[in-house]
């Protein structure tokens with residue numbers, strides 16, 4: 077069979093072109109769909125991360141103003157919001173690159189890792205650590221990244 081990318085004639089039954097490494101045979105739109113879902117999920121977690129970081133900064137700022145003007149015991153630093161915000165932004169970066177890798181049918185293991193991290197982050201967002209829970213943000217992230225992971229796994233042979 078002839079490689080659609082470089083024109084090299086590969087032995088019949090080859091999965092990849094021996095000359096350029098491109099996947100031979102029929103290509104599906106699964107990696108493209110998986111990549112788009114992962115990128116949408118990443119954008120959601122980015123928004124959540126920004127909200128968390130803003131919340132951490134505001135809480136720190138307000139606590140400090142109260143402490144400076146009213147006195148009293150120093151309130152704890154909002155470590156939860158801050159660490160979650162940083163984790164969410166890091167997950168956004170991984171999810172985004174994993175989504176782009178999937179669209180380009182490259183780095184199968186990294187793509188799976190990125191969307192798995194996105195799923196974990198979606199679960200963490202949904203768990204009520206304090207009184208508030210964010211199911212409305214966590215569940216779409218979980219759904220998008222799980223579907224993305226299934227689509228990537230199904231199209232494994234198309235990855236180079």
Ligand SMILES: [Zn+2]
Pocket residue numbers: 079080081082083084093094095096097098
């Ligand atoms: Zn080729």
